[in-house]
Amino acid sequence: MALNSSSASATPMNPLDIASHGPVIPVIVIDRVEDALPLAEALLAGGVKVLEVTLRTAAGLPAIEAIARNLPEAVVGVGTVLNADDARRASEAGARFAVSPGYTSEVGGACKGLNLPLLPGVATSSEIMAALADGFSFLKLFPAEAAGGIPLLKAWASPFGQVSFCPTGGISLATAPNYLALPNVRCVGGSWLTPADAVRAGDWARITQLARETHALRKAV
Template structure:
């Protein structure tokens, strides 16, 4: 398969350079993958995190990677080395994990697959730093402390930047983006389940377009 064999390499820091929001996408039907991705691209959102929470996740990644090379499609919910391997072969250009283990970190490095590791504690940050990762995902952001936690971490972990994900909305995103150690946020509000099920791609494009103003609002 090896769909991503000829795609340009991606530095982990590049993930945050395309826009303030990375959509966290759950796909139930593979046939929704392309129109959904096209709707997000039309709204200016180029980086797409397709999760492995459903059986449709992996084939959806492969479809987007093959048919929409302008999209930077990545894989979410990576729990182990096998998840990383299968996603890389399907064409994922980056990986996101809800937590962090050295197994996942090592596997992604071996695959040349940029990883955005999830952390929720100082110990996890220290382990990720020891393994060479400095751009991390705070998850689940709202549940574990959100903005106050990120402010507390700014001093002891000054070299770390974050992509908070989990419970963040269009209304609260600017508050996160205003923090100096936050480079982008992740959110599922760009792809509401009812809009995907009904094929309301215009609504998804509008939600994507609205994210472009979030950085300025922060």
């Protein structure tokens, strides 16, 4: 049985709270629901508390529900939110925040109606302006490396001084510190914490070690 939306929004967060728990949000793709709990436990053991489980597979929603029910210490959210129905189903499953690869007012309005903090994706100045017009100022640059990466974020700092970012896409443990050094970057998103081969093999110790290395990164102040 899915969690109801009221339980999902019982402890509403300011969107910036998503970035307050650590420098990196893991972008998690789960193929088997039975991997959800040991994977989440491995990340928590390494100090990574905020978990973005994507809707790229059929296991995504049940995985979110399993983590939300059994690991309340985790801040589990939903990624790859493309429409209002995605947001509603994820909220009912227990997601505490949502992440979208792009931005539409439909998704923004749905998440506001659900009291579900949204980290909207942007790749252009026009998308930033649309998100700002709807009240969103903490945004995900996606796909970060392909869209322009650090030079683009530096260029946006002047016209969009009120905006902070979570760059995601093509970032690694080696390059994350370069992004975190930027004043307009709050955190980064990355899939390197949960390599597909480690998840398939149930190598949770490897994932915990990757989480420890990632959690040791520091946001420049």
